Amino acid sequence: MNHKSHAGPRTPAKSVLIVEDNPLNMKLFSAMVAAEGYRVLQAQDGRSGLDMAQRLRPDLIIMDIQLPGVSGLDVTRTLKADDSTRSIPIIATSAFALRGDTDTIMAAGCDGFMAKPIAITAFLDLIETLIATSDEQRSPAPDPRAQV
Numbered sequence: 001m002n003h004k005s006h007a008g009p010r011t012p013a014k015s016v017l018i019v020e021d022n023p024l025n026m027k028l029f030s031a032m033v034a035a036e037g038y039r040v041l042q043a044q045d046g047r048s049g050l051d052m053a054q055r056l057r058p059d060l061i062i063m064d065i066q067l068p069g070v071s072g073l074d075v076t077r078t079l080k081a082d083d084s085t086r087s088i089p090i091i092a093t094s095a096f097a098l099r100g101d102t103d104t105i106m107a108a109g110c111d112g113f114m115a116k117p118i119a120i121t122a123f124l125d126l127i128e129t130l131i132a133t134s135d136e137q138r139s140p141a142p143d144p145r146a147q148v
């Protein structure tokens, strides 16, 4: 896998949606992601996270599992059940991952999982890898009128 291929001047910045209700985590994740050159989108709860994902189609989502109201797993299931958002990679984050929880998280459709507190380098590598992988899968852009 290629490493730290920083976007050229004509490449628009990739966007990362962070769905996170804890203000300190939001601040930390946003700073990390912005420092890597990604455009940061923020949602503090599941409902607005779902809404922003559907409207803005970010290149990747960092999804807290424990959210007020709609859980991160429910948001993930909804996004992965929809053709227009299915290809967006989702990294789940959770402070309470017991044995078996990661199975549930991956079964909900998440593409990766990071336990909190986050290991920063591994986290950034996972973001980069998933964005690169989904880029390959998405090109060439499908004809939206094509019935497959």
Ligand code: MN
Residues within 6 Å of the ligand: 020, 021, 022, 064, 065, 066, 067
């Ligand atoms: Mn939370």
